[in-house]
Amino acid sequence: MKNLLLYLVLLLTTTSSVFAGIPQKEMKALVEFYHSTRGEHWTTTWDITSDVTQWHGVKVVNGHVVEINLFRNNLEGTIPKSISKLKNLVLLNLAFNSLTGELPATIADLSNLRVLKIEMNRIKGVLPESIGNLTDLEELSAFNNFLTGSIPESIGELGKLKILNLSSNGLKGSLPKSLGSLTELEVLGLFENAIEGVIPVEIGTMGKLRELVLANNQIGGEVPFEVAQLANLQIFQIQNNKFESFNNLRYVNKDQFLVLDFDKGDTNKSFKDIDFSRTRMADTEFEESGQKVYK
Structure with missing residues:
Protein backbone atom coordinates (compact mmCIF):
# COMPACT_ATOMS: atom_id res chain seq x y z
CA MET A 1 0.00 0.00 0.00
CA ILE A 123 9.60 45.31 -35.22
CA LYS A 124 10.75 48.66 -33.83
CA GLY A 125 13.04 49.90 -31.10
CA VAL A 126 16.72 49.18 -30.53
CA LEU A 127 18.82 46.08 -30.54
CA PRO A 128 19.38 45.47 -26.82
CA GLU A 129 22.95 45.81 -25.57
CA SER A 130 22.48 42.41 -23.96
CA ILE A 131 22.41 40.85 -27.45
CA GLY A 132 26.09 40.15 -26.83
CA ASN A 133 25.08 37.41 -24.38
CA LEU A 134 24.06 35.17 -27.30
CA THR A 135 27.58 33.86 -27.69
CA ASP A 136 26.53 30.75 -29.64
CA LEU A 137 24.65 32.77 -32.25
CA GLU A 138 25.66 32.03 -35.85
CA GLU A 139 22.98 33.97 -37.73
CA LEU A 140 21.18 37.20 -36.86
CA SER A 141 18.87 38.36 -39.61
CA ALA A 142 16.59 41.34 -38.97
CA PHE A 143 16.41 43.18 -42.29
CA ASN A 144 13.30 45.11 -43.31
CA ASN A 145 12.04 46.15 -39.91
CA PHE A 146 11.88 49.50 -38.10
CA LEU A 147 14.88 49.11 -35.81
CA THR A 148 16.43 52.35 -34.60
CA GLY A 149 19.37 53.42 -32.47
CA SER A 150 22.92 52.28 -33.06
CA ILE A 151 24.47 48.87 -33.50
CA PRO A 152 25.47 47.91 -29.94
CA GLU A 153 29.17 47.58 -29.17
CA SER A 154 28.37 44.22 -27.59
CA ILE A 155 27.81 42.80 -31.08
CA GLY A 156 31.52 41.99 -31.01
CA GLU A 157 30.87 39.36 -28.34
CA LEU A 158 29.13 37.14 -30.90
CA GLY A 159 32.33 35.38 -31.87
CA LYS A 160 30.60 32.53 -33.72
CA LEU A 161 28.45 34.78 -35.89
CA LYS A 162 28.58 34.01 -39.62
CA ILE A 163 25.66 36.09 -40.92
CA LEU A 164 24.64 39.53 -39.66
CA ASN A 165 21.98 41.26 -41.74
CA LEU A 166 20.40 44.45 -40.42
CA SER A 167 19.63 46.03 -43.78
CA SER A 168 16.65 48.30 -44.45
CA ASN A 169 16.04 49.61 -40.95
CA GLY A 170 16.54 53.02 -39.33
CA LEU A 171 19.86 52.36 -37.62
CA LYS A 172 22.07 55.37 -36.92
CA GLY A 173 25.40 56.05 -35.28
CA SER A 174 28.73 54.69 -36.44
CA LEU A 175 29.95 51.20 -37.18
CA PRO A 176 31.30 49.79 -33.89
CA LYS A 177 34.98 48.90 -33.84
CA SER A 178 33.98 45.66 -32.12
CA LEU A 179 32.88 44.34 -35.52
CA GLY A 180 36.52 43.45 -35.97
CA SER A 181 36.09 40.72 -33.34
CA LEU A 182 33.69 38.83 -35.61
CA THR A 183 36.40 36.78 -37.24
CA GLU A 184 33.95 34.04 -38.34
CA LEU A 185 31.61 36.49 -40.08
CA GLU A 186 30.95 35.76 -43.76
CA VAL A 187 28.07 38.13 -44.53
CA LEU A 188 27.57 41.67 -43.21
CA GLY A 189 24.51 43.44 -44.58
CA LEU A 190 23.77 47.00 -43.47
CA PHE A 191 22.20 48.32 -46.68
CA GLU A 192 19.79 51.24 -46.41
CA ASN A 193 20.10 52.62 -42.91
CA ALA A 194 21.36 55.99 -41.67
CA ILE A 195 24.77 54.85 -40.44
CA GLU A 196 27.42 57.58 -40.24
CA GLY A 197 31.11 57.84 -39.44
CA VAL A 198 33.74 55.81 -41.24
CA ILE A 199 34.49 52.18 -41.98
CA PRO A 200 36.65 51.14 -39.00
CA VAL A 201 40.10 49.80 -39.84
CA GLU A 202 39.27 46.79 -37.63
CA ILE A 203 37.32 45.48 -40.60
CA GLY A 204 40.61 44.08 -41.86
CA THR A 205 40.55 41.31 -39.25
CA MET A 206 37.37 39.78 -40.68
CA GLY A 207 39.23 37.40 -42.93
CA LYS A 208 36.28 35.16 -43.79
CA LEU A 209 34.04 37.98 -44.98
CA ARG A 210 32.51 37.27 -48.40
CA GLU A 211 29.81 39.93 -48.57
CA LEU A 212 30.04 43.47 -47.25
CA VAL A 213 27.01 45.59 -48.12
CA LEU A 214 27.06 49.17 -46.81
CA ALA A 215 25.19 50.91 -49.63
CA ASN A 216 22.65 53.69 -49.03
CA ASN A 217 23.94 55.06 -45.74
CA GLN A 218 25.79 58.22 -44.64
CA ILE A 219 29.26 56.71 -44.25
CA GLY A 220 32.12 59.06 -45.09
CA GLY A 221 35.87 59.45 -44.93
CA GLU A 222 37.95 57.15 -47.07
CA VAL A 223 37.59 53.46 -47.77
CA PRO A 224 40.34 52.06 -45.51
CA PHE A 225 43.31 50.18 -46.89
CA GLU A 226 42.33 47.27 -44.64
CA VAL A 227 39.58 46.35 -47.11
CA ALA A 228 42.35 45.08 -49.38
CA GLN A 229 43.22 42.53 -46.67
CA LEU A 230 39.84 40.82 -47.09
CA ALA A 231 41.03 38.13 -49.47
CA ASN A 232 37.68 36.28 -49.48
CA LEU A 233 35.54 39.33 -50.19
CA GLN A 234 33.46 38.82 -53.33
CA ILE A 235 30.56 41.27 -52.94
CA PHE A 236 31.34 44.82 -51.88
CA GLN A 237 28.61 47.46 -52.18
CA ILE A 238 29.26 50.99 -50.93
CA GLN A 239 27.32 53.20 -53.35
CA ASN A 240 25.21 56.14 -52.21
CA ASN A 241 27.28 57.13 -49.21
CA LYS A 242 29.47 60.17 -48.51
CA PHE A 243 32.96 58.78 -49.07
CA GLU A 244 35.67 61.33 -49.72
CA SER A 245 38.22 58.90 -51.13
CA PHE A 246 38.28 55.49 -52.79
CA ASN A 247 42.02 55.56 -53.42
CA ASN A 248 42.82 52.58 -51.21
CA LEU A 249 40.76 50.31 -53.42
CA ARG A 250 43.62 50.40 -55.92
CA TYR A 251 45.29 47.84 -53.65
CA VAL A 252 42.51 45.25 -53.84
CA ASN A 253 42.75 42.13 -55.98
CA LYS A 254 40.42 43.05 -58.82
CA ASP A 255 39.95 39.37 -59.78
CA GLN A 256 38.33 38.42 -56.48
CA PHE A 257 35.13 40.43 -56.91
CA LEU A 258 31.86 39.20 -58.34
CA VAL A 259 30.11 42.47 -57.45
CA LEU A 260 31.73 45.82 -56.73
CA ASP A 261 29.19 48.63 -56.50
CA PHE A 262 30.30 52.19 -55.88
CA ASP A 263 29.45 55.65 -57.17
CA LYS A 264 30.43 55.44 -60.80
CA GLY A 265 31.19 59.12 -61.10
CA ASP A 266 34.32 58.65 -58.98
CA THR A 267 35.98 56.03 -61.16
CA ASN A 268 38.09 58.42 -63.23
CA LYS A 269 39.84 60.00 -60.28
CA SER A 270 40.10 56.97 -58.00
CA PHE A 271 40.60 53.84 -60.10
CA LYS A 272 42.81 54.77 -63.04
CA ASP A 273 44.92 51.63 -62.78
CA ILE A 274 42.17 49.08 -62.18
CA ASP A 275 40.30 47.13 -64.83
CA PHE A 276 36.73 46.61 -63.63
CA SER A 277 35.51 44.83 -66.74
CA ARG A 278 34.77 41.67 -64.73
CA THR A 279 32.84 43.42 -61.99
CA ARG A 280 29.53 45.21 -61.82
CA MET A 281 29.40 48.88 -60.97
CA ALA A 282 26.38 50.84 -59.85
CA ASP A 283 25.33 54.16 -61.31
CA THR A 284 25.64 57.19 -59.09
CA GLU A 285 21.94 57.13 -58.33
CA PHE A 286 20.49 53.87 -57.15
CA GLU A 287 18.34 52.44 -59.93
CA GLU A 288 14.73 52.20 -58.78
CA SER A 289 13.94 49.44 -61.24
CA GLY A 290 16.76 47.33 -59.92
CA GLN A 291 16.39 48.25 -56.28
CA LYS A 292 16.69 45.22 -54.10
CA VAL A 293 16.36 44.36 -50.48
CA TYR A 294 19.59 42.74 -49.40
CA LYS A 295 18.78 39.34 -47.95
Missing part, protein backbone atom coordinates in the same frame (compact mmCIF):
# COMPACT_ATOMS: atom_id res chain seq x y z
CA LYS A 2 2.83 2.39 0.88
CA ASN A 3 4.51 1.63 -2.45
CA LEU A 4 1.29 2.41 -4.30
CA LEU A 5 0.90 5.74 -2.49
CA LEU A 6 4.53 6.62 -3.27
CA TYR A 7 3.96 5.80 -6.94
CA LEU A 8 0.88 8.05 -7.06
CA VAL A 9 2.76 10.94 -5.45
CA LEU A 10 5.60 10.60 -7.95
CA LEU A 11 3.13 10.41 -10.83
CA LEU A 12 1.30 13.55 -9.72
CA THR A 13 4.57 15.42 -9.21
CA THR A 14 5.79 14.47 -12.65
CA THR A 15 2.49 15.37 -14.27
CA SER A 16 2.42 18.81 -12.63
CA SER A 17 5.93 19.70 -13.79
CA VAL A 18 5.82 18.22 -17.29
CA PHE A 19 3.05 18.50 -19.87
CA ALA A 20 3.12 16.73 -23.24
CA GLY A 21 6.75 15.74 -22.72
CA ILE A 22 8.16 19.22 -21.98
CA PRO A 23 8.47 21.18 -18.71
CA GLN A 24 5.45 23.16 -17.64
CA LYS A 25 7.31 26.49 -17.89
CA GLU A 26 8.13 25.78 -21.52
CA MET A 27 4.53 24.86 -22.25
CA LYS A 28 3.36 28.06 -20.59
CA ALA A 29 5.81 30.11 -22.65
CA LEU A 30 4.58 28.53 -25.88
CA VAL A 31 0.94 29.22 -25.01
CA GLU A 32 1.76 32.83 -24.13
CA PHE A 33 3.59 33.18 -27.43
CA TYR A 34 0.57 31.75 -29.26
CA HIS A 35 -1.82 34.26 -27.70
CA SER A 36 0.59 37.22 -27.97
CA THR A 37 1.00 36.66 -31.72
CA ARG A 38 -2.71 35.96 -32.36
CA GLY A 39 -2.26 32.29 -33.00
CA GLU A 40 -5.90 31.75 -33.90
CA HIS A 41 -5.26 33.80 -37.07
CA TRP A 42 -2.06 32.05 -38.14
CA THR A 43 -1.95 30.40 -41.54
CA THR A 44 -1.17 27.10 -39.83
CA THR A 45 -2.28 27.33 -36.23
CA TRP A 46 -1.61 25.24 -33.12
CA ASP A 47 -4.08 23.01 -31.36
CA ILE A 48 -2.86 23.86 -27.87
CA THR A 49 -4.85 20.98 -26.39
CA SER A 50 -2.86 18.43 -28.40
CA ASP A 51 0.62 16.98 -27.94
CA VAL A 52 3.17 19.78 -28.41
CA THR A 53 5.29 17.56 -30.64
CA GLN A 54 2.51 17.84 -33.22
CA TRP A 55 2.48 21.65 -33.25
CA HIS A 56 3.47 23.27 -36.52
CA GLY A 57 7.07 24.52 -36.52
CA VAL A 58 7.92 23.25 -33.04
CA LYS A 59 10.71 20.73 -32.57
CA VAL A 60 11.22 18.90 -29.29
CA VAL A 61 14.42 17.02 -28.45
CA ASN A 62 15.06 15.22 -25.18
CA GLY A 63 11.98 16.76 -23.59
CA HIS A 64 12.78 20.38 -24.45
CA VAL A 65 11.72 22.80 -27.18
CA VAL A 66 14.75 23.43 -29.39
CA GLU A 67 13.19 25.01 -32.49
CA ILE A 68 10.34 27.34 -33.37
CA ASN A 69 10.08 27.87 -37.12
CA LEU A 70 7.01 29.92 -38.06
CA PHE A 71 8.32 31.48 -41.26
CA ARG A 72 5.61 33.24 -43.27
CA ASN A 73 2.76 32.11 -41.03
CA ASN A 74 0.74 35.33 -40.59
CA LEU A 75 1.95 36.11 -37.08
CA GLU A 76 0.80 39.44 -35.67
CA GLY A 77 1.17 41.10 -32.29
CA THR A 78 4.38 41.06 -30.28
CA ILE A 79 7.08 38.67 -29.12
CA PRO A 80 6.43 38.18 -25.38
CA LYS A 81 9.14 38.54 -22.75
CA SER A 82 8.42 34.98 -21.64
CA ILE A 83 10.17 33.69 -24.78
CA SER A 84 13.21 33.59 -22.48
CA LYS A 85 11.74 30.57 -20.67
CA LEU A 86 12.59 28.40 -23.67
CA LYS A 87 16.16 28.01 -22.46
CA ASN A 88 17.04 25.19 -24.84
CA LEU A 89 15.95 27.02 -27.98
CA VAL A 90 18.53 26.72 -30.77
CA LEU A 91 16.53 28.17 -33.67
CA LEU A 92 13.90 30.91 -33.67
CA ASN A 93 12.60 31.78 -37.13
CA LEU A 94 9.76 34.32 -37.18
CA ALA A 95 10.66 35.85 -40.54
CA PHE A 96 8.17 37.21 -43.09
CA ASN A 97 5.29 37.91 -40.74
CA SER A 98 3.62 41.06 -39.35
CA LEU A 99 5.08 41.21 -35.86
CA THR A 100 5.18 44.60 -34.17
CA GLY A 101 6.49 45.99 -30.89
CA GLU A 102 10.09 45.73 -29.75
CA LEU A 103 12.48 42.83 -29.61
CA PRO A 104 12.36 41.96 -25.90
CA ALA A 105 15.65 42.28 -24.04
CA THR A 106 14.93 38.87 -22.52
CA ILE A 107 15.79 37.34 -25.91
CA ALA A 108 19.38 37.57 -24.66
CA ASP A 109 18.60 34.88 -22.07
CA LEU A 110 18.41 32.25 -24.81
CA SER A 111 22.03 31.29 -24.36
CA ASN A 112 21.81 28.24 -26.65
CA LEU A 113 20.38 30.16 -29.60
CA ARG A 114 22.25 29.73 -32.88
CA VAL A 115 19.80 31.18 -35.38
CA LEU A 116 17.59 34.25 -34.85
CA LYS A 117 15.58 35.29 -37.91
CA ILE A 118 13.06 38.12 -37.55
CA GLU A 119 13.41 39.74 -40.98
CA MET A 120 10.45 41.20 -42.90
CA ASN A 121 8.36 42.20 -39.90
CA ARG A 122 7.46 45.55 -38.32
